[in-house]
Amino acid sequence: MRAYFSIVLTALLSLASLQRRSLSKSGALAAVFIGLSTASNDNILFTVVLLAFFISSSFWTKYHAQAKARLDSTHAKASQRGWKQVMCNGCVGAVISLVYQCNFDGRRPEELSLEERKFMTLLIWGYVGFYSCCAADTWASELGTLSSNWPVLITTLKAVPPGTNGGISKLGIMSSFAGGAAIGLAADVALWMQYFGAYRSGMLPKIPYSILGSLLGMLGSLIDSMLGATVQASYVVEKRVVSDLSANELKHIKGASLVAGRDILSNNMVNVVASVTTSAIAIALQMLLF
Template identity: 35%
Template sequence: MERVLMQPLTAILISFLIAIRAYRKKSLNLSGALSGFLVMSIHLAANLRFGALLLVFFFSSSKLTKIGAEKKRKSDVEYKDGGQRNWLQVLCNSVVAAVLVATIWKLVRWDDKCLDSKESSLITALAGGIIGHYCCCNGDTWSSEIGVLSEAQPRLITTLKPVRKGTNGGVTRTGLLAAAAGGGVIGLTFVVLGFVTATCSTDIALKQLLVIPLSVLSGLGGSVIDSLLGATLQFSGFCSVRNKVVGKPGPTVKRISGLSILDNNAVNFVSIIITSLLTSVACVYIF
């Protein structure tokens, strides 16, 4: 009974403090802070380990956004100090995981489970989806924020031709390595906390270490999927007036690549869905 009250109340308090701090630091605007408070509360109230994955993604991406701000401002026409993510960006990067976390809570309440298909393939699949979700989010963000600082010339992932920095679907070796690292951090967080919060047999506990290489692949794969979608279904063009790469056609804009079918939020959302599904299937197969 005590946990029924204490964990949700603690989750609400922590989420409120983080949302206020993020708003003051300009990592989130007002709508982003409100939606962030909601999804953080759901994660932390239902499962501390999944809440930690969200927080690792949020804090690391917010910190990386601020690194090399002047350089990013020159190449990104939509750059905002601190990031200032709005409600749509927050939900595109967290709502799928929030639904999966709530579903797991409905099934097992606060009992934190190891990945074990023999015990429950459904819980393993749902947890794998959450891991894949944040590996994709973190990997893609690390790739974007670190890759743009690389001195290497980006290449369009579909043709490998050199493109301007800021072009959707443009990749660098540094960016791809950053994506793999971003995914790996999510996997490492899940495994380390699991040794404390989850109870399972020794052989199953040790097998959880396989989450780390799987997460590295999920981070890299999620970034590649995002880049493929960006290169094909998201418009990129060079504006001769702004002297920057832009995401919408116009009289002063020369097309670089992509069709005007998806915007950046939609690309992120679709890549998250695909990566979550693939990681979910992989977890059921591996564990």
């Protein structure tokens, strides 16, 4: 039954994303892998968190898309996610889900030893940390661009054009906090629904994932901004930010000027480094606290 559910859910979401042009064909195929690896997990937290990230990110990406495209030339392409973006925003989460299934599939907390329950919680922290960063970065990028005031570069605090990698604003920071909190809240609801008895008895630690997610999300977004300001180049061409072309390609574009960063990492790689780092920090915190 679970396998049937995961196949149907993944197929429906992939087809809906294709119709709404949230995903390209390659992105939809990549989403099938992520979806099956996650929805087959008997802990519903993994599926609920993935859905919270996917649905909210798709919504905010389409929100005022024309206005954002006027400021950032990459937004039109970025609004339809390809396989690279899907894998960067889901591969690590899928791996954590598979590791969880290999160790705890079909097993209740009551059947686990103390060390096993600690490892179970560790995987959940890593998963929530990963998607909190992904959601926080997406929310901050999509909503922060619409701020009435120009953002400031995180490294120099000088004003930069909207859409510049490494630019931060009050709206962007608040959005990253809210994005992480949304992921944490989804985790809270899922865990309490499925494991209410284990939490009530104290068998599982009562962790407010909504608070954890908001803090990790904001931290991950700041890490992403720091990387964007230093190892990812942002150029301005005809008053629009361009960040998807290399320095060699921009040499042939008249009027292109470097705003911030260096051409070392692509946007996808920056996202991967930031989200994996945040997940690792979450795991380290869990090991220190429990």
